[in-house]
Amino acid sequence: MTTTTLASTTRLNPVSRTLPVLLALEDDAEDVGRLSPDDRLTCHVHGRWIHQCVASPLHVNPVTRHRWCRSCATALTVSVDELSGAVTMACPRCGHGESTASARLITACRASLAAARAQAATRVA
Template sequence: MRQAPAAPRDRYAGLADRRLAAILAAEDTAEEYGLSPHTRSTCYVHRCWVHECVGDPLHVLVVTGHRWCRGCERPVEVAVDVTPPGAVHVFCPGCGQAGSAANREVRQACRTSLAAMHGGAAPALYRLPEA
Protein backbone atom coordinates (compact mmCIF):
# COMPACT_ATOMS: atom_id res chain seq x y z
CA MET A 1 0.00 0.00 0.00
CA ARG A 2 1.38 3.41 -1.01
CA GLN A 3 1.74 6.14 1.54
CA ALA A 4 0.40 9.58 0.83
CA PRO A 5 3.17 12.10 0.22
CA ALA A 6 4.09 14.22 3.19
CA ALA A 7 2.68 17.72 3.22
CA PRO A 8 5.26 20.18 1.95
CA ARG A 9 6.87 22.22 4.65
CA ASP A 10 6.66 25.97 4.42
CA ARG A 11 10.26 26.94 3.60
CA TYR A 12 9.36 30.57 4.08
CA ALA A 13 7.37 30.40 7.33
CA GLY A 14 9.94 32.54 9.13
CA LEU A 15 9.73 35.48 6.73
CA ALA A 16 7.93 38.51 8.11
CA ASP A 17 7.02 39.70 4.60
CA ARG A 18 4.18 37.31 3.78
CA ARG A 19 3.80 38.68 0.23
CA LEU A 20 7.43 37.84 -0.43
CA ALA A 21 6.94 34.39 1.14
CA ALA A 22 3.90 33.71 -1.05
CA ILE A 23 5.68 34.77 -4.25
CA LEU A 24 8.77 32.73 -3.31
CA ALA A 25 6.57 29.65 -2.87
CA ALA A 26 4.64 30.36 -6.09
CA GLU A 27 7.85 30.73 -8.07
CA ASP A 28 9.23 27.52 -6.56
CA THR A 29 6.14 25.69 -7.80
CA ALA A 30 6.16 27.44 -11.17
CA GLU A 31 9.81 26.49 -11.64
CA GLU A 32 8.86 22.83 -11.20
CA TYR A 33 6.45 23.30 -14.12
CA GLY A 34 8.82 25.09 -16.46
CA LEU A 35 9.44 28.65 -15.23
CA SER A 36 13.02 29.54 -16.06
CA PRO A 37 14.97 30.15 -12.86
CA HIS A 38 16.50 33.16 -14.62
CA THR A 39 13.16 34.96 -14.76
CA ARG A 40 12.26 34.69 -11.07
CA SER A 41 11.48 37.89 -9.18
CA THR A 42 12.61 36.24 -5.94
CA CYS A 43 15.72 34.36 -4.83
CA TYR A 44 15.09 31.10 -3.02
CA VAL A 45 18.73 30.93 -1.85
CA HIS A 46 18.77 34.33 -0.14
CA ARG A 47 14.98 34.34 0.52
CA CYS A 48 14.53 37.86 -0.73
CA TRP A 49 13.55 39.88 -3.79
CA VAL A 50 16.04 39.16 -6.56
CA HIS A 51 16.99 42.83 -6.97
CA GLU A 52 18.16 42.84 -3.33
CA CYS A 53 20.78 40.11 -3.81
CA VAL A 54 21.58 40.13 -7.54
CA GLY A 55 24.99 41.65 -6.76
CA ASP A 56 26.03 38.55 -4.78
CA PRO A 57 28.82 36.60 -6.53
CA LEU A 58 26.57 33.53 -6.39
CA HIS A 59 24.44 35.14 -9.12
CA VAL A 60 27.30 35.31 -11.63
CA LEU A 61 26.78 32.42 -14.06
CA VAL A 62 29.69 32.25 -16.46
CA VAL A 63 28.25 29.33 -18.46
CA THR A 64 24.94 31.03 -19.27
CA GLY A 65 26.29 34.60 -19.31
CA HIS A 66 24.05 35.90 -16.53
CA ARG A 67 25.91 38.78 -14.85
CA TRP A 68 28.91 38.00 -17.04
CA CYS A 69 30.70 39.90 -19.82
CA ARG A 70 32.04 37.38 -22.30
CA GLY A 71 34.15 40.04 -24.05
CA CYS A 72 36.01 41.10 -20.90
CA GLU A 73 35.60 37.77 -19.11
CA ARG A 74 34.49 39.39 -15.88
CA PRO A 75 31.35 39.84 -13.79
CA VAL A 76 29.05 42.68 -14.74
CA GLU A 77 27.63 45.10 -12.21
CA VAL A 78 23.94 45.67 -11.50
CA ALA A 79 22.81 49.03 -10.12
CA VAL A 80 19.26 49.11 -8.78
CA ASP A 81 17.42 52.26 -7.72
CA VAL A 82 14.81 50.96 -5.28
CA THR A 83 12.89 54.23 -5.19
CA PRO A 84 9.72 53.91 -7.30
CA PRO A 85 9.50 53.67 -10.20
CA GLY A 86 13.03 52.25 -9.90
CA ALA A 87 15.67 51.80 -12.55
CA VAL A 88 17.98 48.89 -13.23
CA HIS A 89 21.32 49.27 -14.99
CA VAL A 90 23.47 46.28 -15.99
CA PHE A 91 26.98 47.14 -17.18
CA CYS A 92 30.50 45.76 -17.44
CA PRO A 93 33.02 47.80 -15.45
CA GLY A 94 35.60 47.01 -18.14
CA CYS A 95 33.91 47.83 -21.45
CA GLY A 96 30.69 49.46 -20.23
CA GLN A 97 28.59 46.97 -22.19
CA ALA A 98 26.40 44.08 -21.00
CA GLY A 99 23.89 43.68 -23.80
CA SER A 100 23.58 39.90 -23.92
CA ALA A 101 20.24 38.11 -23.82
CA ALA A 102 21.20 36.66 -20.43
CA ASN A 103 21.89 40.10 -18.98
CA ARG A 104 18.61 41.42 -20.41
CA GLU A 105 16.94 38.62 -18.41
CA VAL A 106 18.79 39.82 -15.29
CA ARG A 107 17.55 43.37 -15.88
CA GLN A 108 13.96 42.22 -16.47
CA ALA A 109 13.97 39.96 -13.39
CA CYS A 110 15.13 42.92 -11.28
CA ARG A 111 12.42 45.17 -12.74
CA THR A 112 9.78 42.53 -12.02
CA SER A 113 11.17 42.11 -8.51
CA LEU A 114 11.00 45.85 -7.84
CA ALA A 115 7.42 46.03 -9.08
CA ALA A 116 6.38 43.04 -6.96
CA MET A 117 8.09 44.44 -3.86
CA HIS A 118 6.21 47.72 -4.27
CA GLY A 119 2.88 45.91 -4.51
CA GLY A 120 2.66 45.49 -8.27
CA ALA A 121 0.83 42.62 -9.87
CA ALA A 122 2.28 39.12 -9.67
CA PRO A 123 4.24 38.23 -12.80
CA ALA A 124 1.97 36.81 -15.48
CA LEU A 125 4.08 33.67 -15.74
CA TYR A 126 2.46 32.20 -12.63
CA ARG A 127 -0.65 34.28 -12.10
CA LEU A 128 -3.88 32.30 -12.14
CA PRO A 129 -6.43 33.40 -14.74
CA GLU A 130 -9.41 35.27 -13.36
CA ALA A 131 -12.69 33.37 -13.30
Protein backbone atom coordinates in the same frame (compact mmCIF):
# COMPACT_ATOMS: atom_id res chain seq x y z
CA MET B 1 8.37 22.10 -22.27
CA THR B 2 6.70 25.51 -22.22
CA THR B 3 7.74 28.10 -19.66
CA THR B 4 6.16 31.38 -18.76
CA THR B 5 7.49 34.83 -19.28
CA LEU B 6 7.10 37.93 -17.16
CA ALA B 7 4.25 39.06 -19.39
CA SER B 8 2.41 35.79 -18.87
CA THR B 9 -0.97 35.71 -17.20
CA THR B 10 0.29 32.91 -14.94
CA ARG B 11 2.64 35.34 -13.17
CA LEU B 12 1.24 34.22 -9.78
CA ASN B 13 -0.09 37.71 -8.91
CA PRO B 14 2.89 38.84 -6.78
CA VAL B 15 1.07 41.82 -5.24
CA SER B 16 -1.42 39.64 -3.41
CA ARG B 17 1.26 37.28 -2.04
CA THR B 18 3.70 37.70 0.82
CA LEU B 19 7.35 37.15 -0.06
CA PRO B 20 7.55 33.68 1.58
CA VAL B 21 4.38 32.55 -0.20
CA LEU B 22 5.58 33.87 -3.56
CA LEU B 23 8.96 32.15 -3.04
CA ALA B 24 7.20 28.82 -2.51
CA LEU B 25 4.83 29.35 -5.45
CA GLU B 26 7.71 30.24 -7.79
CA ASP B 27 9.70 27.21 -6.57
CA ASP B 28 6.75 24.94 -7.35
CA ALA B 29 6.07 26.57 -10.73
CA GLU B 30 9.73 26.27 -11.70
CA ASP B 31 9.86 22.62 -10.58
CA VAL B 32 6.97 21.66 -12.85
CA GLY B 33 8.25 23.67 -15.82
CA ARG B 34 5.67 26.48 -15.71
CA LEU B 35 8.20 29.19 -14.83
CA SER B 36 11.65 29.82 -16.25
CA PRO B 37 14.34 30.44 -13.61
CA ASP B 38 15.18 33.67 -15.48
CA ASP B 39 11.66 35.01 -14.92
CA ARG B 40 11.51 34.61 -11.15
CA LEU B 41 10.78 37.69 -9.07
CA THR B 42 12.23 35.99 -6.00
CA CYS B 43 15.57 34.34 -5.29
CA HIS B 44 15.37 30.80 -3.95
CA VAL B 45 19.00 31.00 -2.75
CA HIS B 46 18.72 34.21 -0.71
CA GLY B 47 15.00 34.11 0.08
CA ARG B 48 14.56 37.71 -1.07
CA TRP B 49 13.20 39.72 -3.97
CA ILE B 50 15.60 39.25 -6.89
CA HIS B 51 16.36 42.99 -7.12
CA GLN B 52 17.60 42.90 -3.50
CA CYS B 53 20.28 40.26 -4.06
CA VAL B 54 21.12 40.35 -7.78
CA ALA B 55 24.48 42.00 -7.00
CA SER B 56 25.59 38.88 -5.09
CA PRO B 57 28.47 36.93 -6.67
CA LEU B 58 26.16 33.91 -6.66
CA HIS B 59 24.17 35.53 -9.48
CA VAL B 60 27.18 35.64 -11.83
CA ASN B 61 27.34 32.78 -14.33
CA PRO B 62 29.97 32.84 -17.10
CA VAL B 63 28.40 29.83 -18.84
CA THR B 64 24.92 31.32 -19.25
CA ARG B 65 26.27 34.91 -19.32
CA HIS B 66 24.10 36.09 -16.42
CA ARG B 67 25.92 39.20 -15.19
CA TRP B 68 28.98 38.26 -17.25
CA CYS B 69 31.00 40.06 -19.95
CA ARG B 70 32.37 37.37 -22.22
CA SER B 71 34.92 39.57 -23.99
CA CYS B 72 36.46 40.87 -20.73
CA ALA B 73 35.82 37.70 -18.66
CA THR B 74 34.48 39.94 -15.90
CA ALA B 75 31.38 40.06 -13.74
CA LEU B 76 29.02 42.91 -14.56
CA THR B 77 28.38 45.53 -11.91
CA VAL B 78 24.77 46.05 -10.90
CA SER B 79 22.91 49.21 -9.98
CA VAL B 80 19.39 49.07 -8.57
CA ASP B 81 17.79 52.43 -7.81
CA GLU B 82 14.76 51.64 -5.69
CA LEU B 83 13.45 55.21 -5.93
CA SER B 84 13.41 55.50 -9.71
CA GLY B 85 13.04 51.79 -10.45
CA ALA B 86 16.12 51.82 -12.70
CA VAL B 87 18.16 48.62 -12.96
CA THR B 88 21.39 48.52 -14.95
CA MET B 89 24.27 46.12 -15.48
CA ALA B 90 27.57 46.97 -17.13
CA CYS B 91 31.09 45.63 -17.42
CA PRO B 92 33.48 47.63 -15.22
CA ARG B 93 36.19 47.24 -17.89
CA CYS B 94 34.52 47.94 -21.24
CA GLY B 95 31.18 49.39 -20.12
CA HIS B 96 29.21 46.84 -22.14
CA GLY B 97 28.69 43.11 -21.51
CA GLU B 98 25.12 42.86 -22.75
CA SER B 99 23.60 39.42 -23.15
CA THR B 100 20.14 37.96 -23.46
CA ALA B 101 20.53 36.34 -20.04
CA SER B 102 21.45 39.61 -18.35
CA ALA B 103 18.63 41.42 -20.15
CA ARG B 104 16.14 38.89 -18.77
CA LEU B 105 17.65 39.32 -15.31
CA ILE B 106 17.24 43.11 -15.58
CA THR B 107 13.60 42.62 -16.62
CA ALA B 108 13.01 40.29 -13.67
CA CYS B 109 14.62 42.81 -11.30
CA ARG B 110 12.39 45.61 -12.56
CA ALA B 111 9.31 43.42 -12.13
CA SER B 112 10.50 42.36 -8.67
CA LEU B 113 10.99 45.97 -7.66
CA ALA B 114 7.52 46.91 -8.93
CA ALA B 115 5.93 43.95 -7.11
CA ALA B 116 7.71 44.80 -3.85
CA ARG B 117 6.57 48.41 -4.13
CA ALA B 118 2.97 47.42 -4.86
CA GLN B 119 2.98 44.96 -1.99
CA ALA B 120 4.32 47.62 0.39
CA ALA B 121 1.63 50.05 -0.81
CA THR B 122 -1.14 47.55 -0.11
CA ARG B 123 0.16 47.01 3.44
CA VAL B 124 0.09 50.78 4.08
CA ALA B 125 -3.39 51.27 2.62
